[in-house]
Amino acid sequence: MSGSEATIQRAIIVERILPHPPEKIWHVLTTSKLISEWLMPNDFQPVVGHCFNFRTKPIGNWNGIVHCEVLECEPPRRLRYSWVGGSDDNAEYGSRLDSVVTWTLTPVEGGTRLYMEHDGFGPGNEFAYEAMSGGWARIAGKIGELAANLG
């Protein structure tokens, strides 16, 4: 860890402008066979309430199965699914994670802005987001400052 970058985030956000129409990207994000090409083998269906799995390499006490449920599905704009997996016994990757992945597609000139938010990193998942962003974000900021001061 390089000291000055010791800020903790709660969510991972990746955003990219792609030179393709939203419909085409939506197809890649919601077709099981295609998802297995870019993400993981799965039994996804673009239906709200559908429960499915992603399967990856087992790590430690985790069998490598991510348990998911489609929470929102609004073609070709927004897709949201829960992402639960990992084991308490694993450190880092493969650690227990109770989270939500949200995909948002916005048409822009010459293509689509693809925005992904994977939310649920950070302590106290059971608390309301407001409580978290108040408490945890403030701690994160302080830790960042502190680490920066330590050089």
Next chain:
Amino acid sequence: MIDSANVTTLMKTLADPTRRTVYERIIRKGEATVGELVKGSQVSQPAISQHLRALRDAGLVSEERKGRQVFYRPQPAGLTPLVDWIGHYNEFWRERFDRIEKLLKEMDQ
């Protein structure tokens, strides 16, 4: 690397709002004694002491005894497993975006 603390331990340790407040106050002050932490808090000394033990065991604060006083200081390195964990996923998703891009390009051909 602190061997005892993993992501789950850190999450559990910081999931308690009172404990998080104690941790936050230590960070803000740079160092604090139990007495200082009890003052201006609704929480009893035994409870504060218990939270401090949990924070210390998770590697989030250090403890130094000077005479009759015990000073607690934040240990930024204690958060390393959390930072690393998030870093792993960050990399994971960036790489998946690359694959999406590649796949979209291939579909054009």
